Amino acid sequence: MTEAIGLLERLVGFPTVAGTGNAPLIGWVRDYLEAQGAKVTLLPGPEGDRFNLFATIGDPNLPGYVLSGHVDVVPAQEPGWQGDPFVLRREGGRLIGRGACDMKGFDAAVLAAAPQLAAMPLAAPVHIALSYDEELGCRGVPHLLSRLPDLCAPPLGCIVGEPTGLVPVLGHKGKAALRLVAEGQAGHSSRPDLGVNAIHALLPALTAAAAQAEALVHGPQDDRFAPPWSTLQIGTVEGGQALNIIPDHAEARIEARAIPGADPRALLDPVATASDVSVEWLSSYPALALDPGHPLATLAAELSGNAPQAAVSFGTEAGLFQQAGVPAIVCGPGDIGRAHRPEEYLREDELAGAVEMILALGRHLC
Template sequence: MMGESLLEPDMTPEAILADLVALADLPGVSNARMAGCIRAHLARLGVECTVLPGPEGDRVNLFATIGPRDVPGYVLSGHMDVVPAEGQVWASDPFRLRAEGGRLYGRGATDMKGYLACMIAMVPEFLAMDLRRPIHLAFSYDEEIGCRGVGHLIARLPDLCAPPLGCIVGEPSDMVPVLSHKGKQAVELVIEGRAAHSSQPDLGVNAIYPAAEVLLFIRDLAVRLASEGPFDARFAPAHSTVVAGVVRGGAAVNIIPDRCAIQMEVRSVPGQAPQDITAQVLARLEGLQGVRVSHHELSSYPALPPPEDRGLAELLERLTGKAALQSVSYGTEAGLFHAAGVPSIICGPGSINRAHRPDEFVTVAELAACCAMLRGLGQVAAG
C-alpha cells in the first residue's frame, strides 16, 4: 500500500541524512567524500552507480538506475553541494545532524540533502517493486554556484537511459509541486584605467567614473523592464529584473583607481533569455571610451516555463495531495532539464525559507511525506 514503509532501521532517511550532513563538501572544490558516501550506500543495496567526472577534474556527478534502462522512466534529481556555514551562529555543529522536537538540524538538511536521503532510502522499496519503468537517481555538483555541474550529467543522458518521461528536482518546496521559475545570469564587468597620484589626476584614468555610467545604465534598464515588460503575471515581480549587487574599485583616496568591477544579475521571465538583457549592458560597457573593459559569467541557468502538458504536474498533485504552485522566485536545475527536452517539476521536503540560514532544518514528517510521494511514484512506475 502507498502509505506503508518497508525501510530498514539503518536505511531510514534520518540515518542517511546524518551521514550526508556530516560531509561538508562545498561548491567549487572536490566532492569526493560526498560522492563516495552516496556510492557506498547504493553499493550496499546492490545498485550500480555511474560516475561522471566533470571537466574540473576533482568533481563528479552520479547516476544510477533502478529498473530497465531502455524504457522511458522518471529522474529524481538533487545536488550534493551545500553553502558554507562560516560566519553564521548555529546552536550546534552545522555538520552534525541534531534531532530535537521532530526537527533535524544541519547544513543542507533542507537544501537539499533531505531529498537525497529520501532518494537513497527508497531504493530497497524500488528494488522490491519490479519496476516496469525505471527510476533514475541523479546527483549533481556545484549547483550552489550557478548549476555548473548538472549540465555535464544531462549531456550524458542519451548514453545512460531512454528519454525520460519526467524529472522531479527535489529542491525544498514544502512538498508542493512547483511548475516554473525565472531564468538567471550573473556577470562580472571589469573596467580598467590607469593609476596615478591623486594630486595629478590628469596623469591617470579613473576607472570608477565610467563604471558609474554603467551602473546608471543598469538602474535605468531595470526601470524600463518594470514599465515595458514583457510581463508574466504568474511571477512576482511579473517582469524580468536586473540589479547591480557588488561594486569594487579603488585602493586609497589618494590614488586614482585603475580598476573597478561590477557584479550584476538578471532574472528573466520565461520567453525572455537573461542573456538578451545582459547583452544590453555589455553593449554599454563596450561603448566606454578611454578604458579597457572585459566581462565574465559568474553563473547562469534558463527559466523553467510553465508546462504545456500538465501530465507530470497532475501526477505530482495526485502523489502529494497538494495543488501545484505556478511559480517560485528561486531558480533550480529543472530549467536545464527542461531545456534538454525532459519535462521537469520541482517538489521536495523542507522550506526554501530555511535554506542557507543558521539552524537550517528539515522535519521528520517532511521526510516521511517525501518518501510517501516517491513510494507512489514507484507504484506508478511498476504499473
C-alpha cells in the same frame, strides 16, 4: 524513518560547500546505491575534483522518471549556529544542519527509498541524478545532461526536489549573472591626467544596468511571479583603495532574472557591451514553465497529495532539464525560507513525507 535520518546525517557530515570537491560524498553514495543493485555512473566535471552522479534502478532502456538533487551547500560561517553545522542535530522533531533543507534532505529521502524501489517489479526505471555546484548558478548539471542520451532512454519527466513543502511547482524565473572587471592606472588624485580611473571605466555599464532594470519594469509581464516582470540588479561594486588614490581596479557583479520566454543572458547584453571592460559570465540557466495539464503535473499532484503551484521566486535546475527535452517539475520537502540561514533544518515528518512520495512513484510504475 531511522534509516532516512541516518542517511541525512551521513550526507550533512560531508562539508560539500559549493566550489569545492565532493569526491568523498559521491563515492559513498555510489557504493550505497550499487549495494542496492543500482547501475551507477560517475560523471567528472571539468574542474577535476567535482562529480555528478547518475544511477538507475530498473531497465535504463525504457522511459522512466528522474529524481534530481544537488549535493553542494552554501557556506556555513554565520555566527547564529548553535553547533557544528556539518554535524546533524535532532531537536524537537527538527533535523538541523547545513543542507538539511537545501537539499540533502531530498537526497536522503531518495537514498532511503532506494532499497524498496529496487525490490519493486518496476515497469519503468527510476533514475537518480545528483549534481554539484547548483548553488553557484547550476554549473554542474549541464555536464550531466550532456551525457543523458548515453545513460538512459529519454525520460518521461524529472522531479527536482528543492524545498517546496512537497507542493509541485510548475514554474520559476531563469537567471544569468556576470562580473565586470576594469583595470586602470594608479596615481595621486591630484594628477588624474597621469592615471586611469578604473571606477570611471565601469560607469557606462552601471548606468546601462540601471536603465535596463527600469525598462524591464515596463516590459513583458507574467502574473505568476512577484514581481511579474524580469528583473536586473547590480549586486556588488568594488574598487579603490583611498580617496586620494586613483583606482587601478574596479569590478561589479550584476544579475538578471527572466520570466519564461525571456533569455536571461540577453537581458544583460546591453550591460556587457556598454563599457570597454572584461566580462566574465558567472552563471546562466533558463526559466521553467510546465503546462498545468502536462501528465507530469498530474502525476506529481497524485504522488505528493498537493495541488500544483504556479511558480516560485527562486531558481532551480528544472529549467535546464526542460531545456534538454525532459519535462520537469519542482517538488521536495522543507521550506526555502529556512535555506541559507543558520540553524537550517528539515522536520522529521517532512523527511518521512518525501520518502513516501518517492515510494508512491515506485508503486505507480509497477
